[in-house]
Amino acid sequence: MAAEGAEKEGEALLAQLNPAQAEAARTVDGPVLVVAGAGTGKTRTLVYRTAYLVAKGVPPDAILLLTFTRRASEEMRQRAGLLLDARCDRVQGGTFHATACGLLRRFGAAIGLEPSFTILDRPDAEDVVGLVRTELELADTKGRLFPKKRTLLDIISKAVNRDVTVEETVAAEYPHFMEHLGGILRLAGRYRELKRERQLVDYDDLLTHAVTLLEQHPAERERIGAMFRYIMVDEYQDTNRLQGRMVRLLANGHDNVMAVGDDAQSIYAFRGACFQNILEFPEQFPGARIVKLTENYRSTPQILALANQVIARAAQGYRKDLVTTRPEGEVPALIRAATENLQSRFVCQRILELHEEGLPLGEIAVLFRSAYHTFDLEVELARHGLPFVKRGGLKFMETAHVKDVVGYLRVLANPADAVSWLRVLRLHPGVGEVTAQRIFAHVAGAPDPWRALAELPAPWAGKVGELPGLLPPLAQRPQAPAAALERVLDYYTPQLTAHYDDHPKRVKDLDQLVAVAERYEKLEPFLTDLALEPPEASVAGLDAQEDRERLTLSTVHSAKGLEWGAVFVIWAVDGRFPSTYAEGSLEDMEEERRLMYVALTRAKERLVVTYPVNVFDRATGMVLSKPSRFVDGIPATVLEPWALTDSAEPGPAGTAGGAADDGLDAYFNQDVGW
Secondary structure, three states: OHHHHHHHHHHHHHOOOOHHHHHHHHOOOOOEEEEEOOOOOHHHHHHHHHHHHHHOOOOHHHEEEEEOOHHHHHHHHHHHHHHOOHHHHHOEEEEHHHHHHHHHHHHHHHHOOOOOOEEEOHHHHHHHHHHHHHHOOOOOEOOEOOOOHHHHHHHHHHHHHOOOOHHHHHHHHOHHHHHHHHHHHHHHHHHHHHHHHHOEEEHHHHHHHHHHHHHHOHHHHHHHHHHOOEEEEOOHHHOOHHHHHHHHHHOOOOOOEEEEEOHHHOOOHHHOOOHHHHHOHHHHOOOOEEEEEOEOOOOOHHHHHHHHHHHHOOOOOOOOOOEOOOOOOOOOEEEEEOOHHHHHHHHHHHHHHHHHOOOOHHHEEEEEOOHHHHHHHHHHHHHOOOOEEEOOOOOHHHOHHHHHHHHHHHHHHOOOOHHHHHHHHHOOOOOOHHHHHHHHHHHHOOOOHHHHHHOOOOOHHHOOOOHHHHHHHHHHOOOOHHHHHHHHHHHHHHHHHHHOOOHHHHHHHHHHHHHHHOOOOOHHHHHHHHHHOOOOOOOOOOOOOOOOOOEEEEEHHHHOOOOEEEEEEOOOEOEEOOEHHHOOOHHHHHHHHHHHHHHHOOEEEEEEEEEEOOEEEOOOOEEEOOEOOOOOOOOOOOOEEEEEOOOOOOEEOOOOOOOHHHHHHHHHHOOOOO
């Protein structure tokens, strides 16, 4: 009877889905690939499947939900709980990196990792590379420029994430550094050694170490495989080679994997995402069922008709046509502007008109291939008094003052953390790079580092202030993170005031850090979460008008997953979108096509694609005038062409008329389907 009740409860849940979503959610055992087109409810499908599994009697902690942000997994579990009950709170979920970190904290001893290892964020990892570069004396010689620490880390990271060698990465992407290949290889090797010696783990190491653990240690692999009996992966098209291998290994022994994604929205190759992962899923998991979600709940039929035509020309992918039951809408427009400034003026006037019609500015977005495409537009927006936010900027954990304070806490958690020690020591007046390294060597090399710090000999003792009175007591009598942080902030405040002219604004960030710390009982999980899922925004420097209604300017990459009532895709000229850098590479050009598809499918009701002509490209010496090849040749019934010129009244492409400003006004008085 209990089983019958569970079956009815599960089927009642699935009755709320469309047939394709229900088929995906009902497929419990074995591998399944859900190809979810834009706006087709992939998150809804994952949420309902989670609830369905729990309703069917699957232990919640045997379910693993892998996502690309912790927030995404938390929201999915919460939504599943609202559908069912609190059992869903026990579903295991998180990012690939957080999941790998948890496995390494628990099982890492098998590969020589202590549970207290320190996670290096990007700037910290760059600092370690810089230390190695200095140690190996890899300086510029005879006028030959050796790569900077950021570039060196890029090379190492790309090699790891793409599962290729450092030599292959340099040859393919940094051929001008081939003369330094020997030094780069030495540095990469020493970088790995130093991290091992000091129990340091960068973001890439979390994945590589987890894969090594699963591949080379069968006992641990079996224990982990038994822990996670059902695995779901969101945004599978964005996984890299390592993450794909990690999924394959985690499913060892049962193959109960649901991968959800859209090959047509794979746009992060520059971050290491591997488009082939989603295409090769049926090969990695033989017998996999493929379910396609094609009913779009976001866009009008006219917008989908354009998006379908753009992606239908792709060289590879799972073929699908998005459909919708939404009411008919307006045909998207392709606007040819005689100049970049005319493009900007047109966009501003159209935004003003939409706003006057009642569309909130927050429901309008201008999307573009590269950030520099908006410089002229930003000037015009200011002239028209249109407030906007441009997606991007310095993140909370990248601000220097937050990194300073977290450095103190990292030293407490791992006295062998050279990067954090050097950062903390250099905050003290009179302590430079050389002195900081000597003090660190003295402390970290001692049997009891805290006693060595407390008994620091002269003249060092006189240079580090009250540091010997701060850290040893905190290390010997551990406190909750918030309490320890308050002690550190009391000590750090004079340093904050001395180092930063805008210290009053920065104090707000540190207050936010204390508020975050209050949610934790122990230091290690607090520092782990800061490294893996940091707060996104910094209070320092925020506009006082932050809460005002503003339209959005965004690169297409930053817009993925979002939607607006009206979308303008600007600079859709061949040579800019797609970029000239994609020429000569089918793989790169196909990613540019997918990028255009993502841009188009952000729009709900109104969509405008614009491009300026007679644009001189300095890199190639060419004049760019053709519309993007991705929209060129699309029938006028699907993408209606219009022309704006400074010398003629705008109208359907090829017509003539009056002057520029008058022409814009006349254009908006015409019946253009808007």
